[in-house]
Amino acid sequence: MKLVWLEDLLTLAEAGSFSKAAALRNITQPAFSRRIQLLETWLDVQLVDRRATPMRLTPAAQQHIGEFRRLLHDLHQLRSRIRAQSQSNVRVLLVTQHSLTMTQLPPLIKRVTADDQLPRIDFNVRSENRDDCVTLFMEGHADLLLCMEEPDSLLLSSFPNSVRLPMGTETLIPVSALAGNGKPLHVPRRGALLRLLGFPAESFLGRLMYKECVASLAQRCHVELVHESVFLAGIKEMVLAGLGMAWLPASLVQRELKGGTLKALGGGLKSVKLELGLYRGMHPSDPKAMDRMWRLFSDEQT
Numbered sequence: 001m002k003l004v005w006l007e008d009l010l011t012l013a014e015a016g017s018f019s020k021a022a023a024l025r026n027i028t029q030p031a032f033s034r035r036i037q038l039l040e041t042w043l044d045v046q047l048v049d050r051r052a053t054p055m056r057l058t059p060a061a062q063q064h065i066g067e068f069r070r071l072l073h074d075l076h077q078l079r080s081r082i083r084a085q086s087q088s089n090v091r092v093l094l095v096t097q098h099s100l101t102m103t104q105l106p107p108l109i110k111r112v113t114a115d116d117q118l119p120r121i122d123f124n125v126r127s128e129n130r131d132d133c134v135t136l137f138m139e140g141h142a143d144l145l146l147c148m149e150e151p152d153s154l155l156l157s158s159f160p161n162s163v164r165l166p167m168g169t170e171t172l173i174p175v176s177a178l179a180g181n182g183k184p185l186h187v188p189r190r191g192a193l194l195r196l197l198g199f200p201a202e203s204f205l206g207r208l209m210y211k212e213c214v215a216s217l218a219q220r221c222h223v224e225l226v227h228e229s230v231f232l233a234g235i236k237e238m239v240l241a242g243l244g245m246a247w248l249p250a251s252l253v254q255r256e257l258k259g260g261t262l263k264a265l266g267g268g269l270k271s272v273k274l275e276l277g278l279y280r281g282m283h284p285s286d287p288k289a290m291d292r293m294w295r296l297f298s299d300e301q302t
Contacts, residue, residue, distance in 0.1 A: 195244030
């Protein structure tokens with residue numbers, strides 16, 4: 001069995017057709033189809049229902065596509081770890097939320113790379129939804145977890161075999177783009193329609209926003225959810241385009257607030273303060289380097 005066969009299957013699942021998947025894999029369609037057949041032969045299971053129009057995966061393939069994806073990811077991670085060890089480098093896998101990759105993670109990595117007492121550390125960063133990050137860390141697929149937390153609901157109880165380091169706070173603030181007169185485009189007014197850009201209700205920020213902000217807001221005005229996404233950078237762009245208001249991390253919009261393209265909304269709208277936590281697993285690939293790095297972060301927080 002070849003890894004390229006798994007990559008082909010995952011590409012086919014995303015593309016939805018043999019022709020599109022073959023183009024993405026930069027091979028001819030007959031060659032691509034042949035590799036899918038080789039994987040089916042190796043598994044002794046049919047993966048594609050070729051009689052269906054449009055093409056679709058069989059129930060067996062659909063049921064296990066997530067496992068194929070995780071298997072391929074874990075194999076690539078193993079290869080990277082072995083390469084790093086052979087070059088005497090330390091490799092650290094860190095999972096974090098999409099927005100923290102842009103706001104909190106870059107300075108953290110710079111502090112590590114600037115410390116000449118640490119060996120060279122190769123960071124592998126995986127950005128996911130907050131709940132997915134927590135799951136990956138709990139399952140032992142990451143050395144470090146950087147995430148947002150509600151002040152009264154830290155994750156330590158969920159990670160009995162890990163330690164936590166506070167990394168400051170983040171605040172979700174209500175913001176809107178400005179009209180030509182310099183006033184916010186979207187302001188809640190009693191009885192009026194308010195266009196809101198938000199997060200999926202089942203996501204961490206969605207649960208938090210609906211609990212802390214939207215429930216009381218809906219009692220004052222008619223809230224219409226016009227855009228929903230887990231990608232905060234995308235929501236910010238939609239706010240800048242004037243599509244609606246949103247609650248966004250202050251660090252993510254500080255440049256726009258200073259530049260006058262966004263404005264923080266008052267009018268009794270609530271801001272939500274969140275803790276930032278860095279979690280360390282108990283079984284890192286290089287314990288000595290992790291100890292030194294952890295002391296570096298701890299010293300800066302005291």
